[in-house]
Amino acid sequence: MSDIRLPRRRFPLITAVLATASVAVAGCGSSDSSSDAVPGGGGDDAAASGLDAVYEDAPVADEDAILPESTMAEIKERGVLRVAAALDAPLLSQQDPSSPEDVEGFDIDLAKMLAIYILGEPNIEIVPPASETREALLQNGTVDVVFNTYTITEERAEQISFAGPYFTSGLAVAVAADNEDISSIEDLDGKNVIVGANTPAVTAVPEVAPGAEVTSFATDPQAVQALVQGRGDAYVQDYTLLLAAADANDDIKIAVQPFTEEPYGIGLPPEDPEFKDFVNTWLEEIEDDGSWAEIWEATLGTVVEGDAPTPPEIGSVPGS
């Protein structure tokens, strides 16, 4: 490395080069407003200990329900249920940054219940999916089940199987707290609308508001941040997620109540009717014995007024 040193002379170099070098590297505050959206409200400890009791009494499958050579038997053999679930969805499947082992929320607690049903203990291994890889994860056997606010659709049902639906939610609209000109879906026309990448909102928004300009962000915290910073006029996302976000953030509010019905199913490997029946049986059991409602109360129920909803009819949706 013999650097050439040019002789010192008058040097009319464009110092504008330097202007670019000053691109702020300051203010390195974590920019993704990382998961500070875990709502308090219910008091996490209370919720957790409340669920301990639910786990204690959780149903376990009979020996003869675990058919030989079946997926259930394989999971039992392995001793751990492999679940595709998010780590950044408040109230649904949220990892505690300070103790990564702690993942809590409606989806993930149900997954633990299913693990107890098969194994007798809540042994799960979480594979965080990208929404676009869920089918592939199931098809190639990377995971056993998907608990990931996975909307049941007929296109998806051609690729994989769904147990459930285990929960019905819907898309709602959040706006900045000082925004008064959006009060219905029609108002979204011609506006900038933020959606979560790979969520049902991506396709639903153009349907209800053809003139809307849609921008998608990878994660819920990013989308909320973008809304607060004015990159869009509204944020369309699952009602429960928005409730959690609005609960944690005074700068936004819910402007439009749910306008779609999203039936969430449990993603299962394709062509495995035995496993599907088995999971549906389990789902029915936890719905009947009240533990489904208790898990809802401890998670989504912390931001929703009133009692736990009635779970949707299993198999009531095309594709389930």
Place this chain on the structure above:
Amino acid sequence: MTAVIENLDPLLRALGTTVLILVVSAVGSLVLGVLVTVARVSPIPVLRGAAWAYVQVFVNIPLLALLLLAVFALPDAGLLMPLTTTVIVVLTVYEAAYVAEAVRSGINTVAAGQVEAARALGLRLSQTLRHVVVPQAVRAVVQPLGNVMIALLMNTALAATVGVVELTSAVNKVNLVAAQPIPIFTAAGLTYMALALAIGLAAGRIEKKVAIHR
């Protein structure tokens, strides 16, 4: 594959966005990178130090972190640019650091005697750089610069994470409805490969054209 064909229109428009980001950032980073290199070999210590710092900063911070900073932190500092513009600016300043390093290695191929000779002929410093050093330096590193441009192409996919509808993001959207990740992402991968090959081949041809036979 039907999913790709049915959605060809939005996919092609998104590919257009990818190419737009690629071309603008490529031109920008080549120009900026050469300027940074010139600053690095200049006789002015402050300029040299600043250029060195610039390269260190952008080579040692992951692009995704820079993108997130630019998209989510700058607005809090009062600067709200359109998303595509933000991504192009970030890619330009980021990739310029790599261009600068490549060109600097090219400068080292120019014999010191030539600079002496240029001075003896009475060329000013700016003339020496413009007519003697930089042209030769850039010619020597066409292929490495091609590789930097290929990396830039791959890096445009990160724009999807901050809401820009480029190829990767559009492919995700199509897959959300069609739920056929394997064929859809394979098609996208092949598209990126074709673009990268085109850049590589172009770099090879340019190198043949401008090569200095010593």
